[in-house]
Amino acid sequence: MTAIQSEAPPRTNGRAMAVEAKQLTVEYVQLRQKRRLVAMWEVSLDIPEGEFLVIVGPSGCGKTSFMNAVAGVVPASSGDLKVFGQPVSKPGPDRAMVFQEYALMPWRTVWDNIKFGLELQGRGNEAATRDTIQHFVKLVGLEGFEKAFPHELSGGMRQRVGFARALAVGPRILLMDEPFAAIDAMTRELMQEEMEKILAETKQTVIFITHSIDEALMVGDRVAVMTSAPGRIKEVITVDLPRPRWQHDIKSMPRYVEMREHIWHLLRSEAQQVLKRD
Ligand SMILES: Nc1ncnc2c1ncn2[C@@H]1O[C@H](COP(=O)(O)OP(=O)(O)OP(=O)(O)O)[C@@H](O)[C@H]1O
Numbered sequence: 001m002t003a004i005q006s007e008a009p010p011r012t013n014g015r016a017m018a019v020e021a022k023q024l025t026v027e028y029v030q031l032r033q034k035r036r037l038v039a040m041w042e043v044s045l046d047i048p049e050g051e052f053l054v055i056v057g058p059s060g061c062g063k064t065s066f067m068n069a070v071a072g073v074v075p076a077s078s079g080d081l082k083v084f085g086q087p088v089s090k091p092g093p094d095r096a097m098v099f100q101e102y103a104l105m106p107w108r109t110v111w112d113n114i115k116f117g118l119e120l121q122g123r124g125n126e127a128a129t130r131d132t133i134q135h136f137v138k139l140v141g142l143e144g145f146e147k148a149f150p151h152e153l154s155g156g157m158r159q160r161v162g163f164a165r166a167l168a169v170g171p172r173i174l175l176m177d178e179p180f181a182a183i184d185a186m187t188r189e190l191m192q193e194e195m196e197k198i199l200a201e202t203k204q205t206v207i208f209i210t211h212s213i214d215e216a217l218m219v220g221d222r223v224a225v226m227t228s229a230p231g232r233i234k235e236v237i238t239v240d241l242p243r244p245r246w247q248h249d250i251k252s253m254p255r256y257v258e259m260r261e262h263i264w265h266l267l268r269s270e271a272q273q274v275l276k277r278d
């Protein structure tokens, strides 16, 4: 195995740190079971501005907990967490979430769903807001569907609405928790391509959770592999494959195959530990 692990995050030269997590632990009090559950334990991870960081790891290892801590909706039990140099204490417009279940409001049209985040920022019906919404409707390819309701859309289209809604508020960090998990394989590949094109334009920092190694290697600059619960960072792998990846036949590249196998083995050994414990 050639040197895959990155000692220092790439592309830090002259860039701000978007996220700095130092020995970050998240615990929950589970009232019914009368216990404290350590969801993730002493995670240290720096994410430079503009990076696409993917997190993979066994189910229940604390991936969503990490993302929720960055979003400011779950407090750290111990350790430090900073976003653009500021300690995280609550959600803010600099961070936006895209969910697996789309989380659209069924009674609102595509246009009004995208508008929702802007309304939370106090932006109403002024021309600038309308221009912003129109821009993102176009960017995600939903022109002509502005007046449609979520139930009139396919899963992929709904996910694009969720994506546009998150992008429209102009977050510096986009948090994506298994965003394509409920979409069929072919649409999923197309969504990955579209996302790569869009993010090449908007240059956001992205934290992206997935259970798919192929997806991680298709979209990520680095892939953080977590251990089984309570999750720690097991290894961070730099994905040194050319972009845009969808234009290259990356799946047949020896480097791709090597990285895929490496991550697979890391995850497999974690999954085996879970089975032994159970
Ligand atoms: N709000 C909560 N209250 C209590 N326990 C929680 C809460 N949220 C998560 N947990 C627990 O914390 C652990 C980690 O959960 P988390 O959702 O972060 O895992 P995950 O890695 O995202 O899993 P998956 O891959 O299945 O989505 C789990 O044991 C879960 O039961």
Ligand SMILES: [Mg+2]
Binding pocket: 063, 064, 065, 177
């Ligand atoms: Mg999760």
